[in-house]
Amino acid sequence: MAQRALATEDKQARQAAILSAARDLFNEGDGGLPTASQVAAASGLAKGTVYLYFQTKEEIFANLLLEGWIPVMGAVESIFRATKGRRSDKIQAFIEGLVDHLDGHPELLRLDSLGPGVLEKNMTPEALRAYKLEFTGHLLQAGGCIDKALHLEEGRGVQILMRTYALARGLWQSAQHDEQGLSVGVAPALMLTPDAYLEELREALTEYWRGALA
Amino acid sequence: MAQRALATEDKQARQAAILSAARDLFNEGDGGLPTASQVAAASGLAKGTVYLYFQTKEEIFANLLLEGWIPVMGAVESIFRATKGRRSDKIQAFIEGLVDHLDGHPELLRLDSLGPGVLEKNMTPEALRAYKLEFTGHLLQAGGCIDKALHLEEGRGVQILMRTYALARGLWQSAQHDEQGLSVGVAPALMLTPDAYLEELREALTEYWRGALA
Amino acid sequence: MAQRALATEDKQARQAAILSAARDLFNEGDGGLPTASQVAAASGLAKGTVYLYFQTKEEIFANLLLEGWIPVMGAVESIFRATKGRRSDKIQAFIEGLVDHLDGHPELLRLDSLGPGVLEKNMTPEALRAYKLEFTGHLLQAGGCIDKALHLEEGRGVQILMRTYALARGLWQSAQHDEQGLSVGVAPALMLTPDAYLEELREALTEYWRGALA
Amino acid sequence: MAQRALATEDKQARQAAILSAARDLFNEGDGGLPTASQVAAASGLAKGTVYLYFQTKEEIFANLLLEGWIPVMGAVESIFRATKGRRSDKIQAFIEGLVDHLDGHPELLRLDSLGPGVLEKNMTPEALRAYKLEFTGHLLQAGGCIDKALHLEEGRGVQILMRTYALARGLWQSAQHDEQGLSVGVAPALMLTPDAYLEELREALTEYWRGALA
DNA sequence: AATGAATGAGCATTCATTCAT
């Protein structure tokens, strides 16, 4: 039996351990969610214990999603809130930062590319709402910072962020096919390798932002 | 027992019937592939019969994907091969045509948004290669037309097409969440309704192409 | 792979085999339903095959219940429809027949004594309604025969049958405790052995019918 | 942390609180036993604390059973020991009293109708024996009172009581099915509503006792 | 005495594909 986590901080450590184990398993896996048993074993805990910290398996991964995207939105704020610096430099810094972050957090786009409703279907409505609200809050704030920094009409920043995200996700999916890849554009000759993805994303985002702010 | 299809044309009709039934079921469904039983029943055939025309269930849907995207690439060619017309008009015509086509073929983005490898995992390598080759051929040709029409360096047209596609797919996924939606950017207040998706796509593509060709 | 049951009668045989295996397992078991795996194995079929014949595990046992009780109601009809014979003889014949039948079909009272809703909870509403309707039809007919034979007001026969059944089930439950038995009246000295149950039931029913028709 | 119960009376109060909470939960529930967690929470105690007062969860409910049935047997004694009053009046008084008591203690028949062995399986042999002995003592005494009052042969009173109980339990089970109910006799048209149960019981017991003492 | 974190066994059901008829 694993040591008991009585103090609040110990519990948080347990939770973090589960999240970490889940992330590792997912990143090493084939694209689907690992099983609850696997997560428990990798956390060094019994299955039941995992369910003391998360209501469903999917909730674990929703947490990873949240944990991973919040820093991105935080970066948006700190970059665009800076009083000095050129507009184009800020944009470039954001794009660079995003690309780097996605490089270091492969689970983010992988989770976002799970089949439709994979996470949603097995979360309690309450947990789902909580995550959405937290996410939205950050997103709106980040969008607002862009609005101000670039003197855009209200809501435009969020719109651009969402299109940025769409592009990142869409491109990523095109890059995920192994030598068996099928999807549109995924011809042997045209396939994006995972490595090429980052450069591709950088370019595509640069193009998009250039067009959006033209 | 359904009538036997002896003549070649009868067989093609059978195949078309299966494809049509599969498309309808998928479009009406919840985002996952219908079961082989459902496809068979909707086709008015027995399960075993379906497997006389397709090697796996996934092959059926790969066919739908091919059938749906080829006309898009055909449209690229006819639009950009036209000797007259302004460059910006051609681009706009392409975007409009794409948006319309996607509106009329909801299965395309839905299929592209299935979980990772859903189709690939269950296709025979031969079938997979055949589809990829056919697809790539069309894509390269369409890209080449853009290269020439817009005086771009070779390969640039394909690149833009793939980014166009990525944006379409990424945005579409952001619009697919019902009131339970979770994924990034999917806040109650920010959710794209399916209807709004088409307008959103039009705008985003316009921005992207503007930036790409700036 | 078990031989394929293509003809209707072969399918009925399969179904009967499953029912028979399920009954045996249940009668030998500890009072709970056997697992679906056990039923399949005992039937000499794969798990999936069992589900070709029954929608849920519980439906199997609902069928056993129906199969077991219908003959009882049939016996009521044939006994009480007979034009000759004394009233008291008919009643005695019914009681004897019921006791014998329950002796030969231990699954009946065992199934009726499962916890609340065990069967109902896992049946499709359609299957549930179908069983109820069939059951009710037989019961009303049997009750009607009693009404006529004994010159009772309409509905009285059904009422007596239901009370008869209640007594049988209630007594049976008192007899089911092993040396660990707890329930009311189940003191070591007072415990009904399974064997004694039949005699106890005979007496109790005789008393009840005497009082009911006094 | 709840106050520590050091004095004997405090401990008894704790025990009573647990029993009361368990009864309420069970009566409000769906027919199954509440979880140990629920009982603890409703008692305002921690899970572990509950286990300081009862060895198993089932023991709690066995106590409720005992608490509920003892007064019935006490009533038998006081009614049948009375020197005056007519025999038929006493019987009627007993039946009325029983019906009223069951009306006020819905947990009694509900607990008795749990699946086979639900309580027994999870009690320590010692606890089980203790309950059985106490119960049997009361039952024998009550039965003896009936023997004397009605001039029956020894043991006949207990027998009638057990059959009375069997009828009550059997009828009750027939009344417990909601609109989904399946069990024998549970046809939509014939279903006993919970309300009708009490009247049904009164009538059926009257018939039974009439027949038993004829 | 009181707490509550940790444990881990147990199980129904779906569905793509095959191949005997």
Added chain:
DNA sequence: CATGAATGAATGCTCATTCAT
């Protein structure tokens, strides 16, 4: 060619009880 019966692997979650604190 057409049929459809048979197959069987794969997995999340609950909850009574214990015992370290």
